[in-house]
Structure formats: C-alpha cells, structure tokens
Amino acid sequence: MSAGEDIPASARPHLPRGVKLKRDEARGGFALLAPERIVRADPVAAAVLERCDGQRTLAEIVDDLCVTYRGERGRIEADVRRLLADLAAKKMVRL
Amino acid sequence: MSEEADKTPPAPLGLLAELTHRCPLRCPYCSNPIALESREGELDAATWGRVFVEAAALGVMHIHLSGGEPVSRRDLPDIVAHCAEAGLYSNLITSGLGLTQALVERLADRGLDHVQLSIQDAEPDSADRIAGYRGAHARKLEAAQWIVATGMPLTINAVIHRANVSRATKIVALAVELGARRVEIAHAQYYGWALANRAALMPARAEADAAWAAVEEMRIALEGAIVIDHVAPDYHARTPKPCMGGWGRKTLNVSPSGKVLPCHAAETIPGLEFWSVKDHSLADIWRRAPAFNAFRGTEWMAEPCRSCDRRTIDFGGCRCQALALLGDARATDPVCSLSPHHDVVGRVANRDSVSDAAYRYRAAPRSFEKA
Numbered sequence: 001m002s003a004g005e006d007i008p009a010s011a012r013p014h015l016p017r018g019v020k021l022k023r024d025e026a027r028g029g030f031a032l033l034a035p036e037r038i039v040r041a042d043p044v045a046a047a048v049l050e051r052c053d054g055q056r057t058l059a060e061i062v063d064d065l066c067v068t069y070r071g072e073r074g075r076i077e078a079d080v081r082r083l084l085a086d087l088a089a090k091k092m093v094r095l
Numbered sequence: 096m097s098e099e100a101d102k103t104p105p106a107p108l109g110l111l112a113e114l115t116h117r118c119p120l121r122c123p124y125c126s127n128p129i130a131l132e133s134r135e136g137e138l139d140a141a142t143w144g145r146v147f148v149e150a151a152a153l154g155v156m157h158i159h160l161s162g163g164e165p166v167s168r169r170d171l172p173d174i175v176a177h178c179a180e181a182g183l184y185s186n187l188i189t190s191g192l193g194l195t196q197a198l199v200e201r202l203a204d205r206g207l208d209h210v211q212l213s214i215q216d217a218e219p220d221s222a223d224r225i226a227g228y229r230g231a232h233a234r235k236l237e238a239a240q241w242i243v244a245t246g247m248p249l250t251i252n253a254v255i256h257r258a259n260v261s262r263a264t265k266i267v268a269l270a271v272e273l274g275a276r277r278v279e280i281a282h283a284q285y286y287g288w289a290l291a292n293r294a295a296l297m298p299a300r301a302e303a304d305a306a307w308a309a310v311e312e313m314r315i316a317l318e319g320a321i322v323i324d325h326v327a328p329d330y331h332a333r334t335p336k337p338c339m340g341g342w343g344r345k346t347l348n349v350s351p352s353g354k355v356l357p358c359h360a361a362e363t364i365p366g367l368e369f370w371s372v373k374d375h376s377l378a379d380i381w382r383r384a385p386a387f388n389a390f391r392g393t394e395w396m397a398e399p400c401r402s403c404d405r406r407t408i409d410f411g412g413c414r415c416q417a418l419a420l421l422g423d424a425r426a427t428d429p430v431c432s433l434s435p436h437h438d439v440v441g442r443v444a445n446r447d448s449v450s451d452a453a454y455r456y457r458a459a460p461r462s463f464e465k466a
C-alpha cells in the first residue's frame with residue numbers, strides 16, 4: 001500500500017491552527033510554517049495546500065488540480081495522498 | 096570595507112527575542128547569562144515592533160518570544176500583535192507562571208501561533224524542587240489546559256539532567272496526556288547557569304544512554320500522535336552539533352536591552368563586539384556587526400576543522416563550548432572525536448556525574464510582578 005491510500009475521498013483536509021502556508025519573499029517560493037518547523041513547499045505542494053481549506057473534499061481537490069494542471073488523475077491523486085499522509089504524520093495537516 | 100561588503104550572508108530564518116531576564120523560577124540550567132539585564136533597560140513594545148518589521152524584511156519567519164519569563168511583561172499582548180502585523184510566526188516560550196486563562200485567550204486573539212511550555216519533571220515534587228518554586232508544576236498543568244482549549248498548538252519542553260533523567264519517557268507520556276502536538280526532550284546543554292551547575296546536573300552516562308534509547312522507541316510508537324524532538328547529551332557524543340546551524344547563518348538573538356547576539360551564550364566569548372538595535376538596523380547588524388562575522392563561514396577555522404569535509408555541516412561545533420571547556424573559542428569543539436582535546440569532555444562528564452554539588456540558583460527575582 002502506498003502512503004495515504006487509506007485517506008477517504010470525502011476527507012476535508014485543512015491546516016490546523018498554528019500551521020501556515022506563507023509566501024517567502026526573501027528566498028522565493030512558499031514555506032509551510034509550524035511549531036519549530038519551516039518546510040519549503042515546492043509549487044506542487046503549495047498548490048495542494050492552498051486548496052486544503054477544510055471545505056473541499058480530497059476528491060474535489062484532486063479534480064481541481066487535474067483541471068488546472070491537465071495531468072493524469074491517477075498520478076495526481078497518488079501525489080496528493082502521499083503529501084497529505086506525510087504532513088498528517090507530522091501534525092501539519094488534519095484530515 | 097570591500098571585503099566585508101562582499102560577504103552576503105544567507106537570510107536568517109529565526110529571531111529569538113529575549114523580552115526580559117526577569118523570571119519567577121530559578122531553573123539551575125537556565126540559558127540566561129550569569130549577569131542578568133535589568134528591567135529598566137528593556138526595549139519597549141514599539142521598539143520590538145520596529146525590530147520585527149526589520150526582521151521580516153530580512154527574511155525571518157519565526158519569532159521566538161522568550162526570556163526570562165516573557166509573561167512578566169504586561170505589554171506581551173501588544174508585542175504578540177506586532178509579530179502578527181509583520182506577518183511573522185510567533186512562538187511564546189514560557190514557564191506558564193503568570194499566565195491566566197484570560198491572558199492566554201487574549202494572546203490567542205492577538206494572533207499568537209504557538210506556545211512552548213516548559214516542565215521540569217513528570218513528578219510534581221521533583222519538578223518544583225528543580226524549578227525552585229513550590230506549586231509551580233500544578234500551575235503549569237493548568238496553563239497547558241488553557242492553551243489547548245484555544246486551539247493553539249502546544250509544545251511541552253523539558254530539559255533532561257540527573258534529577259529527571261530516569262523519567263524522560265514519563266515526560267513524553269505526560270505531554271501526550273496534556274494534548275501537546277509536540278514535545279521536546281532536550282538533554283542539558285552546558286552554557287550559562289547550566290555550566291555553573293554542571294556538577295549537579297550531569298547524569299551518569301548509562302542513564303543518559305538508557306533515556307535516549309527509550310525516548311527514541313516512543314518516537315516510533317507515537318508517530319502521528321505527537322511530534323518528538325530530541326536533543327542529544329553532547330558531552331557523550333562523538334560529533335558536535337552544528338552551532339545554531341552555523342554562526343550567523345540562520346538565527347539571531349536580541350537581548351532585553353536590544354543587543355544582538357549570534358547566540359544566547361555569545362557574550363561569554365571575550366573580545367566580541369555586539370551591536371544594538373538602538374543604534375543600527377537589523378539588516379546592518381546581520382551583515383556587518385563584528386560579532387556576526389567573527390565565526391561566519393569557514394575562514395576563521397584552524398585544523399583539524401580547516402581541512403575536514405564536515406566543516407560546512409557542523410561548522411566546527413559550538414564556539415561557546417570550545418571556550419567553556421578549553422578556554423579558546425576558536426578551537427575545534429572538543430565534543431568532536433577529531434579534536435586533540437576530545438578526552439577532556441569524557442573526563443569532565445565522568446567527574447561531574449558523581450559529584451554531590453548542590454544547585455547554585457540564579458539570583459532571587461528582583462522585580463517580578465504578580466500577574
């Protein structure tokens with residue numbers, strides 16, 4: 001089983017209080033800020049995290065990304081699941 | 096001039112704001128300097144606000160509001176608000192003493208992002224003895240509940256030393272029980288008061304090793320439930336920790352009166368010239384202050400660091416530690432097994448771990464106001 005396969009498609013992922021996605025003016029790109037952690041978010045991760053607003057479901061987020069990036073759905077979904085599972089284990093995303 | 100101007104250091108990520116040296120507790124391992132700064136000289140909230148704006152422009156992302164006990168400052172909510180206005184992530188590092196539920200809620204409303212609460216032990220009597228304050232532990236547990244109730248992430252932080260080393264795992268368990276999102280188990284680092292108290296704090300090597308292994312096991316068992324950060328007992332290590340991610344590379348530290356230091360212990364190093372936010376902009380200090388350039392990069396190094404391929408990984412280790420153990424801040428950190436003086440570390444650790452020295456407490460608080 002690859003990471004995040006067990007996240008339900010109806011999950012509404014969001015950043016908990018104390019975790020923030022921020023544009024990094026000094027270095028460019030985005031950073032994810034959490035307690036004692038500064039994680040650089042590449043453009044793909046930033047695009048996913050911007051959509052994690054607690055309103056949209058995982059399925060809707062993947063749909064939206066497929067439209068924006070014109071990618072293959074299976075691959076995009078696997079990437080999103082892997083990212084969310086990784087960040088959830090670090091308590092930086094809530095599912 | 097040109098050589099100095101050519102050096103463009105990377106942008107710093109974090110700033111530790113020591114809002115005050117006042118504190119109601121007397122932890123024997125306090126990182127404050129032995130000579131504490133007075134209340135009269137403390138920067139006001141507006142000046143801190145200006146410093147935060149300059150920090151954000153420099154590239155800083157995290158502000159750590161620390162002390163002493165930052166809650167000793169009545170204007171703490173305004174200082175927190177200044178962080179939020181500057182778009183900075185704020186972290187309050189507190190003992191919990193002086194907090195009330197109303198104040199915790201007020202800080203959350205003004206945009207505080209994270210609270211790091213120190214505890215001294217998992218066992219109340221021992222915890223109070225270490226802190227030098229009866230009833231402190233119970234008040235901390237209460238504060239933890241108020242913090243969690245606001246939704247702000249809580250970190251529980253504990254310094255590990257001889258009196259609590261056997262309960263390191265119990266401290267992790269307590270953090271989980273309190274609803275913390277993160278716990279920091281930090282074996283004592285011997286600077287400031289901890290250096291003065293080293294003989295009373297140093298655990299036996301076997302105990303430190305056992306505590307380390309047990310907490311590492313919990314890290315695996317608790318993945319997803321809590322984030323565990325673990326700081327090694329470096330007198331028992333073979334490679335040094337990178338000093339603050341490299342001197343003048345990632346962080347700056349501003350003292351209560353506005354002196355800007357590369358690290359909180361940097362003032363112990365003789366001959367360094369520190370600049371103040373009262374006289375210079377933060378950008379100017381970061382780039383040009385002599386104290387920041389003293390050990391920046393690898394130019395200053397002597398052998399064995401100079402030709403070592405780890406020199407850009409650990410930057411020769413800790414300058415303050417080299418000074419404390421060898422009397423020479425320019426030497427290779429003797430924690431490194433390649434240091435010709437590495438044996439000093441083991442000898443000091445063994446000697447101190449069987450000493451029966453009593454705690455030497457920091458000066459009784461002078462002007463701590465009851466909240």
Ligand code: SF4
Nearest residue numbers: 338358360413414415
């Ligand atoms: S030299 Fe040591 S004490 Fe000084 S900043 Fe570096 S790690 Fe800290």
Ligand code: SF4
Nearest residue numbers: 400403405406411431
């Ligand atoms: S010799 Fe210096 S650079 Fe090399 S590992 Fe030791 S402390 Fe680090």
